[in-house]
Amino acid sequence: MIKGTFSCIDAHTCGNPVRLVTSGHPLLRGETMGEKRLHFIDEFDWIRQSLMFEPRGHDMMSGAFLYPPCSANADAAILFIETSGCLPMCGHGTIGTITAALEAGLLTAKTPGRLVIDVPAGQLNVEYQQTGNKVDWVKIYNIASYLAYKDIVIDIPELGSLTIDIAYGGNFYAIVEPQKNYPGLDKWSPDKILKFSPLIREIASQSVDCKHLLDEKVSGLSHVLWTGEPQHAGSHAANAVFYGDKAIDRSPCGTGTSARMAQLHAKGLLKQGDTFVHESIIGSQFVGRIESITEISGVTAIMPSIQGWARVTGHNQIIVDDADPYAFGFQLV
Numbered sequence: 001m002i003k004g005t006f007s008c009i010d011a012h013t014c015g016n017p018v019r020l021v022t023s024g025h026p027l028l029r030g031e032t033m034g035e036k037r038l039h040f041i042d043e044f045d046w047i048r049q050s051l052m053f054e055p056r057g058h059d060m061m062s063g064a065f066l067y068p069p070c071s072a073n074a075d076a077a078i079l080f081i082e083t084s085g086c087l088p089m090c091g092h093g094t095i096g097t098i099t100a101a102l103e104a105g106l107l108t109a110k111t112p113g114r115l116v117i118d119v120p121a122g123q124l125n126v127e128y129q130q131t132g133n134k135v136d137w138v139k140i141y142n143i144a145s146y147l148a149y150k151d152i153v154i155d156i157p158e159l160g161s162l163t164i165d166i167a168y169g170g171n172f173y174a175i176v177e178p179q180k181n182y183p184g185l186d187k188w189s190p191d192k193i194l195k196f197s198p199l200i201r202e203i204a205s206q207s208v209d210c211k212h213l214l215d216e217k218v219s220g221l222s223h224v225l226w227t228g229e230p231q232h233a234g235s236h237a238a239n240a241v242f243y244g245d246k247a248i249d250r251s252p253c254g255t256g257t258s259a260r261m262a263q264l265h266a267k268g269l270l271k272q273g274d275t276f277v278h279e280s281i282i283g284s285q286f287v288g289r290i291e292s293i294t295e296i297s298g299v300t301a302i303m304p305s306i307q308g309w310a311r312v313t314g315h316n317q318i319i320v321d322d323a324d325p326y327a328f329g330f331q332l333v
Contacts, residue, residue, distance in 0.1 A: 003320040003327060006051060008063075009100040013310040014284035015250035018096025019051060019063035022106060032070050033077050034088070034217055037120040040079060041086050046328050048081040050320045053329025059083055059247045062090065064097040066106060070118040076107055077118035083244035083331070088218045089121035089170030091140060091254010091286075091306050098126060099135040099310035121170050121218060139307040144294055145169040145258040146301035147266035148210060154203045156181075159196055164204060167266075169258030169304070172210040172221045173241070174200055178228060185228025185238050190248055190281070197224040197242035213297040225256050235279035245333045251308070252278040252286040258304040261288050265302050272302075284308075 006024035010017065026044045028036035040048075052061045062082040069077050078097055080090040087093075098115065101107035109115050115126040125141040149166040156162055160181040164174045178184040205221045212218035224242040231238065241249040241256045249256070257278040264270040276288040287307040294301050320327050 003322050004047065004050070006047075006318045006320070008051075008316050008318060009104055009312060010314045010316060011096045011100045011310050011312045013092035013096040013099075013251050014280060014286065014308050015282050016092050017061055018093055018100070018310065019057070019061060020097050020100045021051065021063060021065050022104070025065050025067065028067070028079075033067075033079065033118045033120045034215065036067070036070075037079060037086055037088070038217065045086070048086060049329045050327060051318060052081060052083045053331055055326055056318055056329065057083070059244060059331065060250065062093050064090070064093050066097060066101055069116075071116070071123060074116045074118045074123065075110055076101075076115070079120070083247055084222055087120070087171060087222075089119050089143065089255050091142065091170065091257065092249070092251040092308065094119070094124065094126070094140050094254065095138040095308045096310040098128060098138050100312050102128065102130060102135050103133055103312060135310070137307055137309045139305055140254060141291065142254065142258045142304045142306060143170055144296055144301040145262035145304050146213075146296060146299050147263050148172065149208050150266070152204060152207055154200065154207060156196060156199050156203065162200065164200070165263050166204065166208060166210060166221065167259035167263040168212065169260070169262060170255035171223050171259075173223045173225045173256055173259040174204045174221055175225045175260065175263055176200065176227065182226075185226050185240055185281070186231065187228075188226070190240075193226055193240055193242055193248055194246050198245070200224050201242075213299060223256060225253070225260060227260070230279040232279055232283050232285070235277045235285055237276070238279040238281075240281040245331060248281060250280060250282050251284060252280040254286065254306045254308070257286050257288045257306055261290055261304050262302050265290060265293075266300065
């Protein structure tokens with residue numbers, strides 16, 4: 001029996017995959033995308049597993065569903081899926097989804113060049129530039145981002161003591177800067193990032209409780225952001241973001257860049273109006289900016305923007321068949 005058939009547009013944002021699902025959407029309950037996300041997690045997570053995990057996906061796979069807007073002022077809504085779960089927000093996913101949807105004619109802006117998008121973490125204002133049928137770039141005005149915990153000391157087996165910060169930029173990030181037991185991203189190999197990131201996430205999660213200050217539905221330390229010196233002209237800093245069970249973001253990571261800017265602002269290293277060019281592990285760049293300063297429950301936060309680009313790589317139709325022993329995917333961990 002065919003469990004589901006899903007048409008998809010595959011793309012990448014600055015190197016990291018985005019699979020926009022264009023048919024097979026489950027009908028979700030809820031007034032907001034936050035509520036719809038919880039319904040998806042409860043009843044339809046098999047769709048995420050089927051489309052993101054092997055053999056139809058891979059460890060870095062990320063995707064999204066485009067839905068009608070929840071708010072009267074919005075153009076559309078996005079639900080994010082990836083190997084690590086159904087995320088409250090995904091920066092590279094938003095850039096890729098909007099690019100693919102505009103180029104395919106699935107999304108029409110009420111005001112050309114501008115969009116309002118409902119996501120589980122809140123609402124995004126978006127700008128884009130389109131030349132003919134091609135979207136040149138997308139700029140996201142992300143949700144409020146803030147430093148949640150500062151100077152948390154954790155002990156990692158085989159590595160030793162690390163001091164980390166935890167910041168929120170749409171997801172919670174453990175941020176590891178160069179120090180005694182971590183020489184910096186340019187001196188580490190990807191296999192070390194894959195080895196130690198799950199330990200950092202697990203041990204840090206036992207040390208602090210990561211819950212959004214206004215929305216407890218958004219909780220849990222899901223990502224680890226390793227920092228270092230950039231290797232390319234024009235970049236202010238480099239990063240490698242670990243997510244899922246063994247994935248490293250190939251893009252500079254939108255929510256990670258937002259979290260990083262929030263951390264740097266809290267430490268007095270960035271101010272309102274500053275531009276922050278963030279480099280990925282493969283050298284691609286996002287242009288971040290602190291647009292304004294705000295407060296969340298008495299905690300200083302920034303309102304960041306992230307600009308990047310995406311390219312469509314293909315179209316496909318995916319079948320999930322109950323007769324397939326790997327219908328719901330698998331991972332080698």
